[in-house]
Amino acid sequence: MIDSDCNSLWRASSPAAPELTSLSSDMVVDVAIVGAGFTGLSAALHLAKKGFSVVVLEAQEVGFGGSGRNVGLANAGLWLEPDELDKQLGLEDGKRLYDALSVAPDTVFSLIDEYQIECEATRHGTLHAGVGKAGLAQLQRRCDQLQQRGAPVQLLGMSDAQTRIGSEKFCGALFDPRAGTIQPLAYARGLAHAALKEGATIFEYSPVTSIVPEQDSWKLDTEKGSVSAEKVVLATNAYCEFGVQEQARKFVPIFYSQLATKPLTEKELERVLPNKEGCWDTCTVMSSFRLDQQGRLIFGGMGGTGQRLTNWATQRVHELFPTLSNLEWDYCWTGKIAYSEDHLPHCQQLQRGLFSVAGYSGRGIGPGTVMGKELAHWFAGDIESLSAPTSVLRDTPLRELKRVFYEVGAKAYHLGQSKHLLT
Ligand SMILES: Cc1cc2nc3c(=O)[nH]c(=O)nc-3n(C[C@H](O)[C@H](O)[C@H](O)COP(=O)(O)OP(=O)(O)OC[C@H]3O[C@@H](n4cnc5c(N)ncnc54)[C@H](O)[C@@H]3O)c2cc1C
Numbered sequence: 001m002i003d004s005d006c007n008s009l010w011r012a013s014s015p016a017a018p019e020l021t022s023l024s025s026d027m028v029v030d031v032a033i034v035g036a037g038f039t040g041l042s043a044a045l046h047l048a049k050k051g052f053s054v055v056v057l058e059a060q061e062v063g064f065g066g067s068g069r070n071v072g073l074a075n076a077g078l079w080l081e082p083d084e085l086d087k088q089l090g091l092e093d094g095k096r097l098y099d100a101l102s103v104a105p106d107t108v109f110s111l112i113d114e115y116q117i118e119c120e121a122t123r124h125g126t127l128h129a130g131v132g133k134a135g136l137a138q139l140q141r142r143c144d145q146l147q148q149r150g151a152p153v154q155l156l157g158m159s160d161a162q163t164r165i166g167s168e169k170f171c172g173a174l175f176d177p178r179a180g181t182i183q184p185l186a187y188a189r190g191l192a193h194a195a196l197k198e199g200a201t202i203f204e205y206s207p208v209t210s211i212v213p214e215q216d217s218w219k220l221d222t223e224k225g226s227v228s229a230e231k232v233v234l235a236t237n238a239y240c241e242f243g244v245q246e247q248a249r250k251f252v253p254i255f256y257s258q259l260a261t262k263p264l265t266e267k268e269l270e271r272v273l274p275n276k277e278g279c280w281d282t283c284t285v286m287s288s289f290r291l292d293q294q295g296r297l298i299f300g301g302m303g304g305t306g307q308r309l310t311n312w313a314t315q316r317v318h319e320l321f322p323t324l325s326n327l328e329w330d331y332c333w334t335g336k337i338a339y340s341e342d343h344l345p346h347c348q349q350l351q352r353g354l355f356s357v358a359g360y361s362g363r364g365i366g367p368g369t370v371m372g373k374e375l376a377h378w379f380a381g382d383i384e385s386l387s388a389p390t391s392v393l394r395d396t397p398l399r400e401l402k403r404v405f406y407e408v409g410a411k412a413y414h415l416g417q418s419k420h421l422l423t
Pocket of ligand 1: 034035036037038039040041057058059060061062063064065066067068069070071072073074075206207208209235236237238239240241256257334335336337357358360361362363364365366367368
């Protein structure tokens with residue numbers, strides 16, 4: 001894997017990927033997919049199941065993008081509060097997207113069951129941890145909106161939240177039992193195995209260098225071969241490269257990095273997240289934390305890797321969990337999130353037969369899996385459109401400025417210069 005900034009726990013602990021080759025001939029298929037992450041692999045699996053001939057072309061390896069690098073919180077819904085979704089999309093479309101994504105963890109965990117994917121899947125829920133009064137107010141608002149829509153979420157008071165998290169720094173937490181945690185690279189690799197089993201073809205190290213229209217189809221070129229397909233899905237999200245680079249202008253790329261400790265002792269594990277929920281906080285510059293199967297604490301925050309991040313993570317973990325002694329980091333890795341202007345994923349039909357699904361804004365395990373599945377149903381004529389908005393996205397205005405703003409903000413925060421971002 002060409003990525004010098006990656007000492008990833010997920011790579012070290014994932015079951016093997018399928019043995020794949022790169023494309024070295026010319027092929028004709030029904031659907032060509034660019035990118036082997038959750039979106040592309042779920043689309044391939046479900047399309048193959050529906051009887052389409054389908055090829056996935058991946059520039060690097062299966063799970064190279066956000067799918068193999070993320071926190072592994074398989075959540076229901078999106079970052080946006082449900083009322084905000086209705087405001088942005090209108091009541092009907094807001095409800096449609098809400099309904100589709102509120103059951104997204106069911107889609108993920110049932111695929112894991114069906115294809116026996118070994119990916120440390122635990123469905124113990126997630127805890128959105130409240131920091132300060134503003135954090136608690138945010139959780140209360142979110143809880144009310146979710147409960148109004150029948151979601152089985154529960155707002156935990158300070159004492160319950162502190163016991164469940166094992167830290168005295170939080171004043172409440174929103175528990176969502178629909179969610180769970182996975183080992184994300186293992187899930188991506190498992191989806192690849194499943195897609196192959198259903199008859200899809202996947203090529204690694206086959207970056208698409210150009211996509212050009214032919215008479216009734218598209219031709220995708222790679223260095224040593226080409227694929228002609230009636231339909232093409234760009235499933236590259238924040239990792240738009242080579243022939244699909246112009247898609248990058250639609251989103252602001254933001255780095256999010258994680259560090260993993262040595263396995264905690266049994267005594268420590270009795271206190272820190274004893275029920276093994278995945279966790280993230282309400283701070284403006286968010287942190288996330290969870291355990292893996294070996295009992296390592298995985299701690300994440302906005303921004304790239306480096307000494308500044310490591311120092312900040314060490315200090316923050318000591319603040320949150322003062323009983324953790326001898327904190328040592330075994331792994332540290334980073335990934336790029338594609339923030340869309342409205343924080344929503346979008347399915348765009350760029351030209352006839354050329355589609356792009358992207359903009360998960362940091363929540364793509366459930367949504368990516370669901371959108372891939374919906375694409376298959378849409379192409380098969382089972383549904384009229386995806387549940388995500390289908391408008392053609394404009395380029396994100398001031399994209400570079402926004403990227404720098406987030407990066408500098410995260411650095412300032414990690415240096416302890418922006419205490420107000422802790423609320
Ligand atoms: C650090 C981090 C933490 C996150 N945490 C969570 C979380 O806890 N929960 C959650 O739900 N979501 C999370 N997300 C978001 C989630 O990981 C992404 O939304 C999701 O992985 C997107 O999947 P995808 O398949 O659309 O794209 P990706 O997984 O990014 O895959 C895109 C692929 O396209 C390939 N590609 C690009 N250009 C070409 C080309 N020209 N030819 C061939 N292939 C190409 C890339 O190599 C890449 O493998 C996180 C993301 C990051 C980065």
